[in-house]
Amino acid sequence: MAAMALSSPSVRPGASFLVGGSGIHTASRTLASRVPLSGFVKSEVPKPLRFFNESLCTPALKDPAVPGLSVTHQEKEIVQKPDTRMRIFSGTANLPLAQEVASYIGLNLGKINIKCFADGEIYVQLQESVRGCDVFLVQPTCAPANENLMELLVMIDACRRASARTITAVIPYFGYARADRKTQGRESIAAKLVANLITEAGADRVLSCDLHSGQAMGYFDIFVDHVFGQPVILDYLASKKISPKDLVVVSPDVGGVARARGLAKKLSDAPLAIVDKRRQGHNISEVMNLIGDVKGKVAVLVDDMIDTAGTITNAADLLQKEGASAVYACCTHAVFSPPAIERLSGGLFQEVIVTNTIPVAEHNYFPQLVVLSVANLLAETIRRVHGDGSVSSIFQ
Template structure:
């Protein structure tokens, strides 16, 4: 491991940053992040980073816009302190849901933020489960797009290896993700066909789920409405048990309560986003992405392939 590599944690997800640092057996960079009374952000480095390779650890989740500004200011701080290289490690990259124009006169915000990051002239971006794979192409720099799927593969394989499993894509765009998990069980997938003009909250299902163990697989959970409607449809269609899995737990509004009150047996997410105590609930299971991110940073720093990061993990760490 290079002695000149440093990890810098911002406020987006301090808990995960500490887990990554512990996994890598490295300290976090000594820095002070403060806010003036009007909300302006100030970052001061309390140790030299001259000639170092610095990995900024920051999930740009709620408060989204504050965390984006903190990231941009941190990059500027490091560049002015004469670092050799800067990489932005973004376990959660907000705004990636806006990756194309789906109707007239709307922005492509994912591209805007890719441009903002590029303007800082950093060397690399490391992100996890962005909403669409093609967002990597928005950058003219190396982008390591990590996947949390190896964690879900291990977790559900250990739990339901001998069961009759069907993996469910809650939308057509999620079918690739669902098919990858289904390969672990050598099983079929089902796809939810939720038409926007439907007058019912129970969507149609493409595929057979009767008597099956169903795992709904998505990239994120925001309000939870689509997930709950999907679970209800699976129940009506005769599914035996319903699980749900997603990388990013946004849990807007009363999503946590509604999910806990739903028929879903477990909601399995990762720790890419901080889940405050008031939004934790009995059915929630959180898996840590720290080992994947830690291994990715080590591979990048040592100039070795990251192929093994996309294979099923030997074990998973459940947090909280």
Template sequence: MPNEDIKIFGGSTGKSFAQKMCDYLGIDLGKSEVFKFSDGNIFVKICETVRDHDVYLVQPIGLNPNDEFTEILFWMDAFKRASANSVTAIIPYFGYAKGDKKDEPRVSIRARVCAECIELAGADRILTMDLHSPQIQGFFKKPVDHLFALPILCEYVKSLNIENLVVVSPDVGFAKQARNFASNLQVQVAIGDKTRKSHDEKAKVLEIIGNVKGKNALIVDDFSISGGTLVDLANGLKERGAQRIFALVSHHMLSRSGAEKVENSPIELLISTDSVLNESIISNKTKIVSVAPLFAEAIVRIHNRESVSSLFDSAPHTVYKKSLD
């Protein structure tokens, strides 16, 4: 367990996640305040001393990415100016990770810009989960600990006791991660052939590679906003003879209209994590599994200068059990 040198704080949309981490560790959440003025300006304030302490700030870059990203910068600066010993930015969902490449002329590599800004503001370390592209870790010069929701999500899927299951990737790009899910669940993989013609959130599933007839399907992806790909793929699976349809995403980014699509689709259950504060979406088809215990265990290892990867080599069963409670 951590000693008194650890202090965990939560940003405006990271406070509930930070509180879950503190509850797991048996420590108090750091006192802080965030104000947003009528002109949109953001003001952050630390309400207790952090001098010579190791500080962990929890804030996803999720449903309000510009405000949340800006707030992280202000927090990093505030902690450094308050003489914190070290500052770790805990970003359960790094929303700008989608901007990971320059694949057409005159565009910004947004993830790299965000990484540099967070470091320049004062972050000594970054802790995140299920990046859209793992190579984004290379955009940072500071250490990055990249966690995976897969073990916890798979434990929940196993608890459902779904027979004759097949894992389905929405496209070739996610096929490697889909194989990792399939390997953990000891089932086979099918792959959707998806195309996207523009930068909007509309993609079309053209074909499904693999045998799904008579099987129960689990669609896996890192996130979904519009729900279009999940629903199109679910309909395609039904047309090809699949029985029950489930979906699993690491980050619960669904919009209200997206949630309605899922609600009216063949998908029986959408499984996700609490990496993003998305309280506006309430559905009987949604199951949220907490990854706060996973992050809490990670910062204990970071603080004690132990291996974070040991969480996945021989992850403590108590972490998974606490997440599923």
């Protein structure tokens, strides 16, 4: 059997690995020790007394809650609290982000063995008990999307068969989200298909960050917690100390107006501009005109993802022609499919601000790139989900 190398987001043959604890361990090392069953309480009940006629007499037990009251052990109900332990496991797609999330909560990553057979089949085995636990699986379905998605499904199935109490799929980047409707005849709505797969695998809840469209939450028949990366980007933009009078928020297309308007409102009600474009095909766009005034202002382009960077670079080129003094690109998901790096590093942008929902490979770094971490945001959401707290209050 070939095994999966965890240093790369792709699945490839090699030695098998164990993920968790303080880092990455080879499978040849001793497996993790069993977790003690700390949730079980041994109750000492006095033995019944026997008389000469062999009849039983049940001894009385003092009830500490009510002084002077005695009840029999049949009448005294012994209630054990459910085991509410938390476990966080990571797939191979974004191990550094999962480690940051676990560190924020104060836990070690759960130990899990993920490897790949010679024919590409994925094998998953949990290396510690999750019976009665709330399990959170951190796995974005980024490139290679099909392998990472299948890995997530197998991880969910492993947890379900290990008797986990609840299973939450933490998907920082939800792949296939762009296929959320039919724009032409005989098209697949793959976002709904993937939602069904995750549900049928056994997940009880999904936690995702900046879905491509809000209606994607309705594709799931389970609970969905939608986390926004805007607070992290807003904090960084605030550190730039740009005057609200010199700032304009720009949507690179009509579909992202609501997202840009929300960011503009939080940036001291900054003015809004819209780039009108006509898309000729997938990953191909043509900018038509600009709605709004950007002359002499710092333009902040806002989108949920940058894939090939065609849309956002065409928009930046138009903004510079319209007199913008500087252009910042802000997005949550850095997909960065070729030729994105060449386009983004071409001098059109002052900075390209992204988050680490998708790991950025070393060869994809360029001088203008700024990567912000959403680990604290995801970890706080996980903590509140586990403790039945409010998630929406994080973004108020």
